[in-house]
Amino acid sequence: MIMADSGSSEEAAVIGNTDITSAESENNIINTMVERGTSLLKKMEISVAEAEKRTGKNTVNMQETYTVYLIEIRQAESVTEGGTPAAPDTLWRRYSEFELLRTYLLITYPYIIIPPLPEKRAEFVWHKLSADNLDPDFVERRRVGLENFLLRVASHPVLSNDKIFFHFLTEEKGWREAVLDTGFQDKVDSRLKSLSAMLRVKTPDRRFTALKQYSDELNAVVSQLLRVRARVADRLYGVYKVHGNYGRVFSEWSAIEKEMGDGLQSAGHHMDTYAASIDDILEEEEHYADQLKEYLFYTDAVRSVCKKHELMQYELEMASQDLAYKKQQKEELVNGTVRIFSLKGMTSKLFGSESQEQRESRLSALEQSIEEGMEAVMEKNTECRDFVRAAWEDIERFKEQKDKDLREALISYAIMQISMCKKGIQVWSNAKECFNKM
Amino acid sequence: MSVGTPRGLASSGQKPITEIPHPLSAAEESLSPGPDVSISSGGEKDLELTNGTLVENSSPASASSTSTSALLSRLQKHVSTMETYITYRVSTKTTRIEFDLPEYSVRRRYQDFDWLRLKLEETQPTNLIPPLPEKFVMKGVVDRFSEEFVETRMKALDKFLKRVADHPVLSFNPHLNAFLTAKDLNKRQGLALLTKMGESVKHVAGGYKLRARPPEFNAMGEYLDTFSQKLGTIDRIAQRILREQSEYLTELREYASVYSSWAGSEEELQRPLEGVAGCVTTCCGALEDLSENMSQDFLPVLREYVLYTETMKNVLRKRDQSQAEYEGRLEAAVLRKQEDRTPMPLEVEKCQDKMECFNADLKADWERWQCNKRQDFKQLLIGMADKNINYYEKCQTAWESLVTVLQDKQTEDKTSETN
Numbered sequence: 001m002i003m004a005d006s007g008s009s010e011e012a013a014v015i016g017n018t019d020i021t022s023a024e025s026e027n028n029i030i031n032t033m034v035e036r037g038t039s040l041l042k043k044m045e046i047s048v049a050e051a052e053k054r055t056g057k058n059t060v061n062m063q064e065t066y067t068v069y070l071i072e073i074r075q076a077e078s079v080t081e082g083g084t085p086a087a088p089d090t091l092w093r094r095y096s097e098f099e100l101l102r103t104y105l106l107i108t109y110p111y112i113i114i115p116p117l118p119e120k121r122a123e124f125v126w127h128k129l130s131a132d133n134l135d136p137d138f139v140e141r142r143r144v145g146l147e148n149f150l151l152r153v154a155s156h157p158v159l160s161n162d163k164i165f166f167h168f169l170t171e172e173k174g175w176r177e178a179v180l181d182t183g184f185q186d187k188v189d190s191r192l193k194s195l196s197a198m199l200r201v202k203t204p205d206r207r208f209t210a211l212k213q214y215s216d217e218l219n220a221v222v223s224q225l226l227r228v229r230a231r232v233a234d235r236l237y238g239v240y241k242v243h244g245n246y247g248r249v250f251s252e253w254s255a256i257e258k259e260m261g262d263g264l265q266s267a268g269h270h271m272d273t274y275a276a277s278i279d280d281i282l283e284e285e286e287h288y289a290d291q292l293k294e295y296l297f298y299t300d301a302v303r304s305v306c307k308k309h310e311l312m313q314y315e316l317e318m319a320s321q322d323l324a325y326k327k328q329q330k331e332e333l334v335n336g337t338v339r340i341f342s343l344k345g346m347t348s349k350l351f352g353s354e355s356q357e358q359r360e361s362r363l364s365a366l367e368q369s370i371e372e373g374m375e376a377v378m379e380k381n382t383e384c385r386d387f388v389r390a391a392w393e394d395i396e397r398f399k400e401q402k403d404k405d406l407r408e409a410l411i412s413y414a415i416m417q418i419s420m421c422k423k424g425i426q427v428w429s430n431a432k433e434c435f436n437k438m
Numbered sequence: 439m440s441v442g443t444p445r446g447l448a449s450s451g452q453k454p455i456t457e458i459p460h461p462l463s464a465a466e467e468s469l470s471p472g473p474d475v476s477i478s479s480g481g482e483k484d485l486e487l488t489n490g491t492l493v494e495n496s497s498p499a500s501a502s503s504t505s506t507s508a509l510l511s512r513l514q515k516h517v518s519t520m521e522t523y524i525t526y527r528v529s530t531k532t533t534r535i536e537f538d539l540p541e542y543s544v545r546r547r548y549q550d551f552d553w554l555r556l557k558l559e560e561t562q563p564t565n566l567i568p569p570l571p572e573k574f575v576m577k578g579v580v581d582r583f584s585e586e587f588v589e590t591r592m593k594a595l596d597k598f599l600k601r602v603a604d605h606p607v608l609s610f611n612p613h614l615n616a617f618l619t620a621k622d623l624n625k626r627q628g629l630a631l632l633t634k635m636g637e638s639v640k641h642v643a644g645g646y647k648l649r650a651r652p653p654e655f656n657a658m659g660e661y662l663d664t665f666s667q668k669l670g671t672i673d674r675i676a677q678r679i680l681r682e683q684s685e686y687l688t689e690l691r692e693y694a695s696v697y698s699s700w701a702g703s704e705e706e707l708q709r710p711l712e713g714v715a716g717c718v719t720t721c722c723g724a725l726e727d728l729s730e731n732m733s734q735d736f737l738p739v740l741r742e743y744v745l746y747t748e749t750m751k752n753v754l755r756k757r758d759q760s761q762a763e764y765e766g767r768l769e770a771a772v773l774r775k776q777e778d779r780t781p782m783p784l785e786v787e788k789c790q791d792k793m794e795c796f797n798a799d800l801k802a803d804w805e806r807w808q809c810n811k812r813q814d815f816k817q818l819l820i821g822m823a824d825k826n827i828n829y830y831e832k833c834q835t836a837w838e839s840l841v842t843v844l845q846d847k848q849t850e851d852k853t854s855e856t857n
Contacts, residue, residue, distance in 0.1 A: 214703060217703045218700075218703065221696065221699060221700040221703065222700070224696050225693075225696045225697070225700065228689060228692050228693045228696055229693065231689045232686070232689045232690055232693050234689075235682060235685050235686035235690075236686055238682040238685070238686070239679060239682045239683055239686050242675060242678050242679050242682055243675075243679065245671070245675045245678075246672070246675055249668055249671045249672055249675065252668060253664075253665070253668040253672075255664075256661055256664045256665065256668075259812060260812055260815065260816075267819070403706040403707055406707055406710075407706075407707060407710050407844065410707075410710045410711070410713075410714055410844065411710075411841060411844050411845060413714070414714070414717065414837045414840050414841045414844070415837075415841060417717070417833065417834075417837045418834055418837045418838055418841065421830040421831070421833045421834035421837065422830075422834065424826065424827075424829075424830040425827050425830045425831060425834070428823045428826040428827045428830070429823070429827060431819075431823050432820055432823035432824065432827070435816060435819040435820045435823060436816070436820060438812065438815070438816045438819070
């Protein structure tokens with residue numbers, strides 16, 4: 001019954017963190033889903049304002065360089081009422097603290113698709129882009145990603161009410177201890193153990209199976225897209241940069257020409273401009289890649305919810321199986337029929353029938369066990385039902401968010417492409433004007 | 439003997455060079471426009487199983503400035519078991535009196551052009567003869583009978599003939615006349631001349647060192663060296679861009695297909711994703727057009743100028759040789775004169791004439807070449823800019839229409855939500 005224990009301790013964690021009973025917790029989920037306005041973002045502005053490189057000693061007393069991010073909090077009331085906004089509350093957090101926060105949320109809210117963090121190391125990069133963790137461009141993109149993560153959590157109907165999250169935003173000291181005090185890590189271990197076990201769910205929920213399949217598909221296609229995009233960026237970079245060589249050769253050629261000289265010279269400058277313009281274009285496009293990456297990482301969060309559902313379903317099935325076995329035992333006992341290959345049957349045949357007294361005590365013990373089993377099944381059933389309801393609510397919310405975000409990302413990508421085309425037309429028109437003067 | 443009036447060395451029996459007005463002057467055009475030449479190609483391929491049916495249609499390469507009507511001729515593929523080659527139809531319209539008829543149409547193969555060029559070089563040694571496209575192509579790399587190759591070569595041959603026909607001296611050459619009009623070219627005659635010519639060149643080459651090359655020819659030499667170097671660089675850059683573009687195209691095609699396959703697993707996002715896939719595919723098409731246009735229009739012109747520059751260098755070298763010959767003979771004569779007090783031999787005067795003739799022709803051809811080069815490169819580079827602008831415009835249109843569709847859908851969704 002380790003499973004049941006871990007289930008109850010999980011509830012305890014929720015209670016410990018949010019100061020509400022489990023019944024209220026369920027209500028709370030429903031309430032917050034309805035009243036989206038109660039999210040933390042309505043009350044405060046959150047931003048990750050800057051990043052800073054620091055050097056310090058790590059746990060094994062080794063010198064290490066790391067980046068800290070400045071979180072700024074501004075109360076919404078102070079902005080609207082005060083006229084001049086009050087100075088924001090600020091605190092520094094390391095990436096590892098963001099990771100801890102996310103792990104905590106992941107364990108504590110198994111039925112919620114927890115927003116992903118930006119990548120720890122740059123992936124799917126094209127060759128000109130640095131994969132160095134301390135590279136300023138990478139740090140900047142991660143700053144944007146971390147801010148996005150905080151905003152996603154703060155606007156989430158359930159997550160935004162978490163006390164540990166609030167603590168993370170408002171008190172720099174003692175946060176790590178507070179997280180560890182919740183005891184969520186104990187559950188990580190048992191959960192992980194049970195997740196790694198081969199689960200054979202007999203009657204899987206078709207909705208979750210479909211969702212899992214979809215998130216696998218999404219993961220595969222988005223990672224492929226990101227890989228190809230990086231290669232496309234590489235090639236495009238090449239095409240533009242080679243045009244830069246025209247700049248040099250036109251300029252050199254112009255030195256030996258009389259009438260053509262000026263036109264060639266200035267056309268050369270435009271070719272230089274053309275070659276240089278790709279840097280900004282691709283840097284902007286990296287933002288689009290980050291948007292896609294967020295959803296690539298989201299697929300893991302979705303799969304995690306599916307897996308937790310599977311685990312819960314497995315526990316329910318195990319409990320029902322257990323109950324069915326006990327019921328069968330009772331039936332056998334009452335009817336006196338003995339299964340052919342039962343060891344007990346063999347012993348009773350060998351040593352004669354047990355006494356009436358023995359039979360009755362065994363029957364009552366079985367009946368009590370069946371009673372317990374029925375309770376366990378009911379409990380699991382309720383747990384499972386609640387999980388499905390809460391999870392599905394969040395999944396619906398996620399789907400809506402995903403469709404909206406990705407549609408917007410595609411639109412902004414198209415707009416980026418248009419601006420690239422316009423830049424190209426501009427440069428070539430300028431060059432054409434120069435050629436015309438030759 | 440004055441430098442200003444060199445004797446007509448060209449043994450073609452035509453008007454002296456000085457009497458021929460510049461081709462760009464307006465007066466000349468009405469009086470004696472050069473033969474208006476156009477070429478189209480006919481294929482004669484060695485194919486065992488085909489018969490002589492008409493298989494292709496082709497329009498002649500662009501007509502020159504004096505042309506009033508466009509010509510259309512059919513390409514014929516002939517069966518021949520002996521040899522496989524392509525013939526080009528050369529159509530001529532002219533008002534010049536040396537031509538018996540106003541219009542001619544003959545078939546010529548590459549080696550006939552080669553013959554013409556050799557003849558011109560022989561008979562007009564002091565002039566710059568435009569280059570022919572290279573004879574040898576890498577076997578296996580280029581299919582000599584492919585439509586693309588024939589097309590490109592036809593354009594280059596057309597350019598060659600136009601340049602010759604536009605030239606104030608070369609256009610009067612009887613070999614050109616024969617090339618444009620004769621049903622059968624009698625090429626044997628030429629071969630004898632060629633060997634003779636070869637000897638004389640050899641003889642001169644072994645001659646004397648130059649005392650001093652006039653500064654204007656020095657400047658030409660320097661210009662040609664730098665120019666051919668830059669031309670080579672531009673050619674390499676253009677080829678490199680084509681390679682980069684083709685690799686970019688490969689990736690872009692895959693990029694489009696990933697969007698399509700993603701669209702397959704989405705509901706709400708299906709249309710937007712398909713839209714993006716469509717846009718990327720449109721861009722692929724536009725890029726393909728751009729690369730194709732660049733490799734068909736841009737590269738051959740560069741190639742022609744590489745050859746043209748080489749030809750120019752050759753003429754410059756020949757001029758130097760004639761100066762060397764003259765100086766050598768003059769030196770010898772002066773020495774003899776000091777001893778014998780004999781008058782300057784006629785031979786020396788002849789050499790001087792030749793050199794003066796060379797100098798004058800070269801200067802005139804140089805000016806003409808510079809002028810052509812300026813026009814050609816202006817046109818070429820404007821063409822490059824236009825092709826790129828066109829490419830970006832096509833892509834922009836595609837993306838803009840997608841944005842319009844997606845944003846309309848978005849506002850539609852929003853209004854339906856609020857309703």
